[in-house]
Amino acid sequence: MNYPERVLIKEVGPRDGLQNEKVFLPTQTKIDWINQLSKTGLSYIEITSFVNPKWIPALSDCYEVAKGITREPGVTYAALVPNMKGLEKALLADVDEVAVFMSASDTHNKKNINKSIEETFPVLEETIREAKASGKKVRGYLSTVFGCPYEGHVSPEQAEKVTTKLLEMGVYEVSLGDTIGVGNPRQVESNLNQWTASIPKENLALHFHNTRGMALANTLVGMSAGITTIDGSLGGLGGCPYAKGASGNLATDDLIHMLSEMGIDSGIDLGSLVNAGHFIETSLEKPLISHQMEIARAQKAEQTS
Template sequence: MLTVPKEVIIKEVGPRDGLQNQPSEVPAEDKINWINQLTEAGYSYIEISSFVHPKWIPQLKDARQVAAGIKRDPSVTYAALVPNMKGLEGALETDVDEISVFMSASETHNKKNINKSLSETYPVLKEVIDEARLAGKTVRGYVSTVFGCPYEGDIPTDQVIEVSKRLFDLGIEELSLGDTIGAANPLQVDRVLTELEKHFTFGQLAMHFHNTRGMALANTLVSLEHGIITFDGALGGLGGCPYAKGASGNVATDDLVHMLHQMDIRTGIDETKLQKAARFIQSKLNSALPSHQMQIWNKQQEEG
């Protein structure tokens, strides 16, 4: 018989991780409206944007405008990803609640993604983390390619543990473990989490699955059995993988919430309001969202 938590935390990353991969830019006012709808749906955590140079991610060039324009609920944490001190400056000026920093478990992926080796990345992140904490902000870390790298293949779990330990030593409060290319399978997730629980409490860890090969919910189930209670998701399955053309994006929050509710696991999220928010952003993207929940809704609409 499965032993799973009674309640989990879903962290919505669609406004950042989902929209940054879209071929067209969504206007700031639509992003603001969408994030407000996500707040109304009952999330406790929304990653609203990334304060990265527009040259690298033009889809998020309006991070300041979005952060300044949303309606804030004091019960919700509004977070933003920052790559460096310049990005942190924008995040602090707009008073986001939490700062997210990122790096890879893969040396090659890290160099291609942020143009630095792993050892060169730590001092940059230390400066950002120290300054963010000095400003009274909590800090979350992301480590990507935990379950596979497009350049190096499998990443040794010892390497994942080493990077994770370094990030906690630098001062992050929580670490999100990323299946960046959607390579993970349930047995692999079980094996990696079995090793990680020797070094970390699972209250410190979150899972960030991509659904490239359709295994995100299966991997989520294994994580639940291990006692993980925090999961990242992107509404409608927004996102994508630049290393796997045509692949779907992050695990779809609406599919994830539906599965959890069917299992009598509480999330605090209203599925009706969640679907409304999904329909809204789908209309602004002018393309069907890939989640199963949205495919059902779209089919119902076609059939009248």
């Protein structure tokens, strides 16, 4: 396998990681956590989601968080927006970049957005156009590209069709999401070979969930296929509120450890990242599930025993 010399990690923990939490994390705690993440070497942090708080109450303080963080030079602070209303609020908060989202499977799209895929395109097209007119780059998320909790198999042709449409509408990159963690390395290899035959690799990113323990293996295959942008969530925090059984995201800290051991540069300091992990798991009053955090807790317990 051929691997890249450097990988860009996009940290989605403050958004994708926290959106499922049942207990509302205080606004200042979120701000403090993002400020810690900003000092780890991360160059991209998705800080919140400007979605109707009725749907994502855990992120109802999106504006306050975006305005309250300390912005470090060289770090992009992004936020998810569903439509024009969310975009307007995100622009008022002056986020650096926005992301739009939809699904490759129609049923999941309806459960998530309450619209069919075809009905979603005009909404996102307007949002993308207005965001770019305001000087903001726009990223796209595409869920369920390797499988859907309602429809099962999703054809690579369907995922390719929606990805191409999003790029045509003006997003600079589509993050391909394995929302319920059903993808396997052979499937990832086959699909990426098909997709990159018509879509430039630099316009694609990967967003794996670790529901079945496949996230790192799938990431390796993605990197060997030439994809160099990977989403991660510190400690494996997160999931999908519309996909039962969808446990945490690919853990950023486990990914950084693997890359470091392989001699692949990420620019991120693992020690600082683990410290930020300690902060958020203490705040949430539950342990993060990544291997690096488990090791760090064990080491800390041994030192204090």
